[in-house]
Amino acid sequence: MQGPSPIGSGEPWGLPLQFQTQGNLFKRLGYQTWNVGKWHLGESTRAHYPERRGFDYFYGILAGESNWFNYTVGWITPIPNTGKVLRENGKAVFGNITNNVYFPDLITSKAEQLIRNSDPNQPFYLLYTTPVPHSAIDRYSSALHTMPQFQLRPSVFRFSSAFPKRKRQLGLIQVLDENVKRLTDALINKGVANNSIIVFFSDNGAAIPKPGATRQNYGVNWPLRSGKGNLFEGGVRTVACLWSPLLKRRGWISNKLFHLTDWLPTLWEAAGGDPRNLPDGGDGFSHWRFLQSGAEGSSPRRELLLDVNSGNYYGIIVEDQYGTMFKLLGGKGIPKSSLDFVQPEGTTAGDMSWRGYSPAAVKCNFREGVEVTPCVPEVADCLFDLTHDPCELNNIAARFPATVQFLQQRIQSYNATALPSVSKPFDPQSNPNLWDGWWVPWKDPVGEIYDTDPLEFAPLSPSTAT
Numbered sequence: 489m490q491g492p493s494p495i496g497s498g499e500p501w502g503l504p505l506q507f508q509t510q511g512n513l514f515k516r517l518g519y520q521t522w523n524v525g526k527w528h529l530g531e532s533t534r535a536h537y538p539e540r541r542g543f544d545y546f547y548g549i550l551a552g553e554s555n556w557f558n559y560t561v562g563w564i565t566p567i568p569n570t571g572k573v574l575r576e577n578g579k580a581v582f583g584n585i586t587n588n589v590y591f592p593d594l595i596t597s598k599a600e601q602l603i604r605n606s607d608p609n610q611p612f613y614l615l616y617t618t619p620v621p622h623s624a625i626d627r628y629s630s631a632l633h634t635m636p637q638f639q640l641r642p643s644v645f646r647f648s649s650a651f652p653k654r655k656r657q658l659g660l661i662q663v664l665d666e667n668v669k670r671l672t673d674a675l676i677n678k679g680v681a682n683n684s685i686i687v688f689f690s691d692n693g694a695a696i697p698k699p700g701a702t703r704q705n706y707g708v709n710w711p712l713r714s715g716k717g718n719l720f721e722g723g724v725r726t727v728a729c730l731w732s733p734l735l736k737r738r739g740w741i742s743n744k745l746f747h748l749t750d751w752l753p754t755l756w757e758a759a760g761g762d763p764r765n766l767p768d769g770g771d772g773f774s775h776w777r778f779l780q781s782g783a784e785g786s787s788p789r790r791e792l793l794l795d796v797n798s799g800n801y802y803g804i805i806v807e808d809q810y811g812t813m814f815k816l817l818g819g820k821g822i823p824k825s826s827l828d829f830v831q832p833e834g835t836t837a838g839d840m841s842w843r844g845y846s847p848a849a850v851k852c853n854f855r856e857g858v859e860v861t862p863c864v865p866e867v868a869d870c871l872f873d874l875t876h877d878p879c880e881l882n883n884i885a886a887r888f889p890a891t892v893q894f895l896q897q898r899i900q901s902y903n904a905t906a907l908p909s910v911s912k913p914f915d916p917q918s919n920p921n922l923w924d925g926w927w928v929p930w931k932d933p934v935g936e937i938y939d940t941d942p943l944e945f946a947p948l949s950p951s952t953a954t
Contacts, residue, residue: 495530497551497561497573497927498918501910502530503541508767510752511542514613517759520544520606524599525617528552532918532931539577543615547581547598549573549591550927553619556591558583561927562920571920571927579939580926590635592620596667603674611759618667621660621707638662651834657706682733685758687751689728692716696830708832711856713880715830719794719803719817721880722830727848730779734758737782741848743875744787745807750775796902801865804895804902805874814888815880816895818869829857829879852879859883869896 495502503509509529511521523543530536531550538546551561551573559581562570574581586594599616606612638644638659647655668688675681694707696715709715709722716723728746749772753763757776773788794803794817801819808814853876854860860882863870871885871892885892918930928937 494552495528495911496914497531497571498569498914499912500532500915500918500931501912502532502536504910505535509538509542510613510615510755511538511544513542513752513756513761513766514759515542515544517756517761518611519759520610520612521615522546522599522602522612523615523617524548524595524602525615526550526552526554526619527617531927532915532929534578534929534932534936537575537578537929545577545602547576548595548617550575553622554591556619557588559586559591567914567916567919569919569921571923571925573927576943579941579943581943585943592618592663592667593635596670599671600674603671603678603680606678608678608680613759616671618664620664620667621657635659635663638666648834651706654706654833685730685732685734685755687728687730687755689751690726691748692724693722693726696722696828706833708830710830710832711850711852711879713829718822719801721874721878724794724803725878732758736780740782742779742787744778745789745792745805745813746775747772747789747792750789754779791898793899793902796899796906802899802903804898806895806898811875813874814891814895815872815874816869816892816899817863817872817880818865820866822865831857850878852881853877854879854881861886871895 511523514521521543522545523538524546525548527538527546527548527550529538529541534540537550549559549561554561554573559572559574560570561573562568572580572583574586589597595616595618599614602612602614639655641659641662644655644658644662647658649655672681672686675684675686693709693712693715695705695717696707696709697705705715707715712720712722712725714720714722749770751772753766753770753772753774754776756766757763757774763774775788778786778788790807792805794805796802797819801817801822803815803817805813805815856879858881861884863872863880863883869885869892870880870883871888872880872882873884874880915930918927920927923930923937930937
């Protein structure tokens with residue numbers, strides 16, 4: 489839907505209004521619905537705001553990123569501008585209300601408050617969309633925005649100071665850990681943890697270093713190949729965790745296919761909804777019964793489209809009848825630097841002392857970072873056996889031409905039904921310099937652009953106690 493890039497500030501489009509969100513749908517089941525963090529699904533009109541898209545409450549930024557202290561979004565090219573983006577239920581939140589609190593802490597405090605003040609007799613759905621850890625290559629150098637206390641955590645403190653920016657990135661991960669702990673503690677203290685489901689997942693792999701860039705990212709996907717922004721496993725394969733006392737089988741790991749669109753039907757069924765009552769045309773599958781049973785063979789998803797032709801490249805994963813995952817990858821839009829394997833900064837080949845054991849860790853089955861049979865997508869489509877080669881080291885396209893042909897046909901089938909992107913370019917009329925330094929719903933009628941009942945700062949009254 490979003491085309492080659494996500495919705496940016498100042499772009500006059502968003503998630504089309506005919507589509508319902510999880511906020512809309514869970515309200516049908518009697519849930520309170522809250523979104524805290526970033527929205528990133530459109531801001532050109534108030535009709536695109538989260539409180540108009542099914543959420544009872546929203547606090548955060550409408551954009552996909554911001555400065556973490558003054559909550560601004562801006563850039564130098566193509567048009568120099570910067571504007572504030574923090575809102576509560578659509579209303580601008582001014583600096584004297586927040587006192588420039590560190591944004592990850594600000595939204596976590598709001599989420600804690602919502603849980604603490606919730607009606608214990610009414611279930612709630614909280615969509616907590618944190619910007620942490622994001623990347624150091626964004627225009628706000630987020631890896632530099634690590635509060636000092638997280639640099640002193642043992643796992644960060646022990647890391648070599650010869651690599652300060654990687655160390656700061658590790659500090660950001662500690663911020664994320666702390667925020668998840670705080671939200672979990674809030675559920676426990678409210679007394680609702682035993683009837684809750686917590687889902688933790690990322691939208692993509694870490695961005696990898698870009699040759700010649702003045703600001704680099706310091707996340708890690710190793711030993712997976714490449715990272716954010718392309719279709720190799722380092723970009724599209726992410727970890728996810730589902731925790732709940734409601735699960736019949738716990739503490740197990742699945743390597744089956746699961747797509748972002750599967751969360752809605754899965755959580756809908758977990759909340760007591762009938763998947764048949766969801767809107768027609770959805771792409772997701774409910775995995776709730778599979779997750780409950782823990783039986784690997786019962787996973788409902790056997791095919792996962794990665795991209796059909798965005799940026800002139802494409803990819804698809806299919807599980808065959810024997811449980812083997814085959815992945816086709818091709819196209820001329822993949823930069824050569826994206827073919828690389830990027831080892832974590834501060835480590836050396838053969839030194840495994842930095843690694844911790846996890847039963848979910850990826851096992852390459854070949855020497856990490858060294859191709860067996862090269863993959864050059866702009867020359868010919870590549871084929872990988874992800875079950876035995878999750879690190880995409882051995883291109884087996886020449887050995888399995890029939891599989892390549894079958895997956896190419898599946899790509900063509902998807903392409904034949906693809907709809908055009910609804911994305912639109914930056915609109916100069918959105919420039920915050922025209923709107924008192926704020927990103928506003930500039931496509932609305934003039935009388936609705938500014939808040940009709942703005943938030944106000946209410947200072948504490950002097951104490952009268954004696």
